[in-house]
Amino acid sequence: MSTSASMRPDSIAAGPHSMPLVSLRRITKRFPAVVANDHVDLDIYSGEVQAILGENGSGKSTLMKVLYGYYRADEGDIFFDGKPVVFKSPQDARRFRIGMLFQNFTLIPAFTVAENVALFLPELKIRLDLKEIAERIRDISEKYQLRIDPMAYVWRLSMGEQQKIELIKLLLANARVLIFDEPTRVLAPHEIENLMHVFRQLKADNYAVLFITHKLREAFASADRLTVMRRGARIGTLMRAEADERQIVSMMFGAEPQAVQRDGSRMSVTTRPVLELASVTTAGALGELCLENVSLTVRPHEVVGIAGVSGSGQKEIGDVILGLLPHNGAKRFDGHDATGWPISRLRQHGLAMIPENPLWMGVIGSMTVTENMAIADRARYARHGGLSMDWNGVRNDAARFEERSRIPMPNLAVPAETLSGGNLQRIVLIRELGQQHKLIVAFYPTQALDLPTAVSTRQLLVDARDGGAGVLLISEDLDELFTLCDTILVLCGGRIAGRFRPEDTTRDAVGRLMTGSVA
Amino acid sequence: MAETGALAKPFYGLSSRQRDVLLQAVTPPLIALAGFAALLAAYGKNPLAAYWDVLHGTFGSVRGLTEVFVIMIPLMFCALAVAIPARIGMVNVGGEGQLYIGAIFAAYAPLTWPDLPTAVMLPLMMCAAFIGGGLWAGLCGYLRAKSLVSEVLSTLLMNSVAGFLLQYLVFGVWHDPKSSNFPQSKPYPAAAVLPHLGTGRLHVGLFFALGTIALFWFVLYKTRWGYEMRAIGGNQEAARRSGIPIVRYIVLLFVIGGGIAGIGGMAETSAIQGRLRPGFSSSYGYIGFLVSWMSGHNPLLIVVISFLLAVITSGRDVLQITQDLPGAAVNILMALILFVVLARRGTQAETR
Numbered sequence: 001m002s003t004s005a006s007m008r009p010d011s012i013a014a015g016p017h018s019m020p021l022v023s024l025r026r027i028t029k030r031f032p033a034v035v036a037n038d039h040v041d042l043d044i045y046s047g048e049v050q051a052i053l054g055e056n057g058s059g060k061s062t063l064m065k066v067l068y069g070y071y072r073a074d075e076g077d078i079f080f081d082g083k084p085v086v087f088k089s090p091q092d093a094r095r096f097r098i099g100m101l102f103q104n105f106t107l108i109p110a111f112t113v114a115e116n117v118a119l120f121l122p123e124l125k126i127r128l129d130l131k132e133i134a135e136r137i138r139d140i141s142e143k144y145q146l147r148i149d150p151m152a153y154v155w156r157l158s159m160g161e162q163q164k165i166e167l168i169k170l171l172l173a174n175a176r177v178l179i180f181d182e183p184t185r186v187l188a189p190h191e192i193e194n195l196m197h198v199f200r201q202l203k204a205d206n207y208a209v210l211f212i213t214h215k216l217r218e219a220f221a222s223a224d225r226l227t228v229m230r231r232g233a234r235i236g237t238l239m240r241a242e243a244d245e246r247q248i249v250s251m252m253f254g255a256e257p258q259a260v261q262r263d264g265s266r267m268s269v270t271t272r273p274v275l276e277l278a279s280v281t282t283a284g285a286l287g288e289l290c291l292e293n294v295s296l297t298v299r300p301h302e303v304v305g306i307a308g309v310s311g312s313g314q315k316e317i318g319d320v321i322l323g324l325l326p327h328n329g330a331k332r333f334d335g336h337d338a339t340g341w342p343i344s345r346l347r348q349h350g351l352a353m354i355p356e357n358p359l360w361m362g363v364i365g366s367m368t369v370t371e372n373m374a375i376a377d378r379a380r381y382a383r384h385g386g387l388s389m390d391w392n393g394v395r396n397d398a399a400r401f402e403e404r405s406r407i408p409m410p411n412l413a414v415p416a417e418t419l420s421g422g423n424l425q426r427i428v429l430i431r432e433l434g435q436q437h438k439l440i441v442a443f444y445p446t447q448a449l450d451l452p453t454a455v456s457t458r459q460l461l462v463d464a465r466d467g468g469a470g471v472l473l474i475s476e477d478l479d480e481l482f483t484l485c486d487t488i489l490v491l492c493g494g495r496i497a498g499r500f501r502p503e504d505t506t507r508d509a510v511g512r513l514m515t516g517s518v519a
Numbered sequence: 520m521a522e523t524g525a526l527a528k529p530f531y532g533l534s535s536r537q538r539d540v541l542l543q544a545v546t547p548p549l550i551a552l553a554g555f556a557a558l559l560a561a562y563g564k565n566p567l568a569a570y571w572d573v574l575h576g577t578f579g580s581v582r583g584l585t586e587v588f589v590i591m592i593p594l595m596f597c598a599l600a601v602a603i604p605a606r607i608g609m610v611n612v613g614g615e616g617q618l619y620i621g622a623i624f625a626a627y628a629p630l631t632w633p634d635l636p637t638a639v640m641l642p643l644m645m646c647a648a649f650i651g652g653g654l655w656a657g658l659c660g661y662l663r664a665k666s667l668v669s670e671v672l673s674t675l676l677m678n679s680v681a682g683f684l685l686q687y688l689v690f691g692v693w694h695d696p697k698s699s700n701f702p703q704s705k706p707y708p709a710a711a712v713l714p715h716l717g718t719g720r721l722h723v724g725l726f727f728a729l730g731t732i733a734l735f736w737f738v739l740y741k742t743r744w745g746y747e748m749r750a751i752g753g754n755q756e757a758a759r760r761s762g763i764p765i766v767r768y769i770v771l772l773f774v775i776g777g778g779i780a781g782i783g784g785m786a787e788t789s790a791i792q793g794r795l796r797p798g799f800s801s802s803y804g805y806i807g808f809l810v811s812w813m814s815g816h817n818p819l820l821i822v823v824i825s826f827l828l829a830v831i832t833s834g835r836d837v838l839q840i841t842q843d844l845p846g847a848a849v850n851i852l853m854a855l856i857l858f859v860v861l862a863r864r865g866t867q868a869e870t871r
Contacts, residue, residue, distance in 0.1 A: 342762070343760065344762035347761075355760060360757070361757055362760070363757055375758070375761045376762065378746065378747065378761075378763075382743040386742055
C-alpha cells in the first residue's frame with residue numbers, strides 16, 4: 001500500500017492500526033448538475049469507530065453508498081486489504097462483508113423479528129428453521145445487550161428496536177464493515193445512549209464501524225476518528241484525541257453559525273387563544289396509544305413546547321389538531337369550535353403544519369420541488385378559476401423566502417424523491433413557514449437539518465411568534481425547547497405529565513418526567 | 520471503474536434514457552407475441568402466416584384499417600374510464616359494466632320518444648349515458664371512499680350485474696317483437712344514429728374520444744384539479760394533510776370515469792349496432808383496462824396502445840376466417856401481454 005499511502009498527504013499515523021481494511025481513493029461521483037463526491041480519499045480500519053461529519057448535501061451519504069456498491073463511482077478506486085476491488089452492486093460489497101444500515105428500514109411489519117432476519121440471510125434454506133435463527137438472534141442480542149425478542153412482531157417495535165434488527169441482520173450475515181446512515185435520527189435520547197454503547201462493543205470485537213452524523217456530541221462521544229466533509233470534498237480527518245469541537249464546526253461550515261435571537265414574549269394571557277384543546281381523550285385501536293385528558297392552550301405571541309420521548313402521544317396530538325383522529329373533549333381554533341372541520345378549512349384559517357415525517361406526510365416524491373411548494377396553499381397559486389397554476393409565482397415566493405430566511409433551497413426542477421432527508425425537510429419548511437399563519441404546529445422542525453439551517457429555522461419560529469403567531473413546537477431536543485419556548489409541556493404515555501416555564505425548571509427535571517421515572 | 524453505465528455509447532442517436540424507455544415499451548409486446556407464436560405452433564398453425572394474415576387484414580386495405588379505428592373508439596373511452604381514477608390510485612375494473620349501463624341509459628330516449636330531432640336526441644342520449652355510467656361507477660367510488668368495499672371487487676362484480684340488466688331489458692320490456700327470438704331492441708330511428716365518416720363504419724365517436732383524451736391531458740397537467748389529482752396519486756397521506764379533499768376526488772373521478780365509459784357504450788350502440796343488443800361489446804371494457812395499465816394511465820400513450828390492441832382485437836376476426844382459429848384464441852394473446860406488462864412492473868418495483 002505504499003503507493004496509496006503517498007496519495008494521501010495527510011495520511012494519519014493511525015496508532016495501532018497501520019494498515020486500513022478498506023481504502024477509498026480519489027472517489028468522484030457526479031449527478032446531473034452536481035458533483036456529490038470530488039476526489040475523496042477515505043481509510044477505514046478494523047476495531048475503530050469512524051464518524052463522517054458534514055452538513056446536508058456535503059456528500060457523506062453518497063460516499064457511503066459508493067462504498068456499499070449502491071452507487072458506482074465515476075472515477076476512483078476501492079482497495080480491500082490493499083487489493084483493488086470493484087463493487088457493481090450491494091451484493092458485491094456484501095461478499096466483502098460490507099453492510100449498510102439505511103435511514104429507512106426495510107422490515108416487513110407483519111413478520112416477526114426472526115422471519116425478517118431469515119429473509120435477509122444468504123444461506124436461507126427452502127425449509128425455514130426459525131427456531132435456529134431465533135437462537136442465533138438471541139445469542140447476538142445477548143452479546144451486544146440489544147434486548148430483542150426474536151418472536152416479537154415488528155409492527156409493535158419502536159424505531160430504535162427496528163434499527164437493532166437491521167444491525168442483527170448484518171451481523172448474522174457476517175458483515176465486518178458496518179455503515180450507519182444517520183443512525184441517531186430516529187432515536188430517543190436513551191436509545192442513542194444504547195447505540196453508542198453497542199458501537200463500543202462492536203469496536204472491541206474488531207468490527208469497523210462508520211456512521212454518518214451531523215451531531216458533534218455523538219461524534220465525540222463514540223468515534224475514534226472524525227472525518228469532515230463539505231461540498232463533496234473531504235476537508236480533513238482527525239483523531240478524537242486531537243480534535244476539538246470549535247475546530248470541527250469550522251471545518252464543517254467554514255464559519256461558526258450564529259445563535260438564535262430571542263426577546264421576551266409579548267404574549268398576554270387575556271388574548272384569545274389560537275388553539276385550545278380541552279380534556280381531549282382518544283380511543284386508541286388495538287395496541288395503539290391513546291391520549292388521556294390532554295388540555296393545552298396556545299396564544300398569539302407564544303411558543304408552547306411539547307417535550308416527550310417519541311411515541312408518547314405527539315403524533316396523536318397532531319392528528320387531533322388536523323381532525324384525523326376522533327376524540328372526546330373540545331377543540332377550538334382561533335375562537336371557533338373546530339371539531340369536524342376539514343383540513344382545508346383549518347389551513348384556510350391559518351394553520352401551518354410541519355409533520356413529523358416529511359417523506360410520508362409532507363412531500364410528494366413524484367412531484368418536483370416547485371410543485372411540492374404549492375401543495376398546501378393551492379388556492380393562492382390557482383389562476384383562471386383553477387384552469388392554470390402560477391408556477392412562476394411559486395418560484396418567486398420561494399426565492400423571496402430563501403432571501404429572508406437564509407435557508408438554502410434545493411434545486412426546484414427535480415422530483416422531490418431524488419433529494420436527501422435534509423432537503424425534504426427544507427421543502428416543508430419553505431412551504432409551511434413562507435406565509436403568515438395564525439398557528440404553526442411544528443414537529444421536530446430541525447430534524448435532518450445541518451446546524452446553520454437549524455438555527456435559521458429556529459429563528460423563523462421565533463420571528464413568527466414575534467409577528468403574532470402561536471407556535472406549538474414538538475421536539476425531543478431539550479436545548480431547542482429551552483431556547484425557544486415560553487411554556488413547556490411534558491408528554492408521557494399520552495398524558496401531560498408537567499407544565500413549566502423554562503426559567504422555572506431544569507433540563508434534568510424535564511428529562512426525568514419524559515421518561516416517566518418520577519411520579 | 521472509470522467507465523459509467525449512465526453515459527454509455529449512443530444507441531442509434533438516442534440518449535441512453537430514451538433508449539431505455541423505448542426498450543421498455545417495445546419488449547413486453549414482443550415477448551407476448553413470441554409466446555403466442557409458440558402456442559400457435561403447438562396448435563399446428565404456422566405462426567408467421569397467422570401474424571402475416573393479421574397485418575394484411577388490418578393494414579392491407581382501407582377497410583381493414585378503418586375497422587381498427589372503429590375498435591379504437593370504445594377502447595379509448597374504456598381506457599379513460601380506468602385511467603382517470605387510476606391517477607389517484609384507484610383501480611376501476613368496471614369499464615365493461617359502465618359501458619353497458621351507458622348504452623342502456625342512452626337507449627331510453629330513442630325507444631321512448633323516437634320522433635325527437637337529431638339535435639335533441641343525440642345530446643340527450645349522450646347525457647343519459649354519462650349519467651348512467653357515472654352513477655354506476657360512482658356507487659363503487661362512494662363505497663370505496665367510505666372505506667366500506669374495495670373498489671376492485673365492487674367494480675368487477677358490478678360488470679355481471681350490468682350484463683344481466685341489459686339482458687333483462689332486451690329479453691323483456693325493450694324486446695323488439697319483429698326480431699322474434701333475437702334478444703334485441705327495436706332499431707333506433709335515424710336521428711339517434713351518430714354521424715358516420717365516409718361510407719364505412721367509422722363514426723364521429725373517434726373525435727369525441729380523442730377530444731376527451733386531450734381534455735384529460737389538459738386537466739391533468741395544466742389545471743389545479745389535475746395538480747391535486749397527481750398529488751393524491753403521488754402520496755395520499757401528504758395530500759390529505761395538505762387539505763386536499765380525497766374522499767370527494769374518489770367519488771368524483773369514479774363518476775367521471777364511469778360516465779366516459781357510458782358515452783363509449785352510447786357511441787358503440789348508436790353508431791355501430793343501431794339498436795341495443797347484448798354482446799355489442801367484445802370485452803372492450805377489459806381490453807380498455809389493459810390499455811390503461813400498459814400506457815401507465817398516460818393520456819398520449821393511451822392513444823398509441825389503443826391502436827395496438829385494436830389491431831390485435833381486429834385480428835381476432837381475421838384469424839377466425841383465415842386460420843380457422845377460435846375467436847377466443849386472441850384472448851390468450853391479450854392475457855400474455857397483460858402478464859408481461861405486470862411482470863415488468865413487478866421487477867421495476869423491486870429495483871427501485
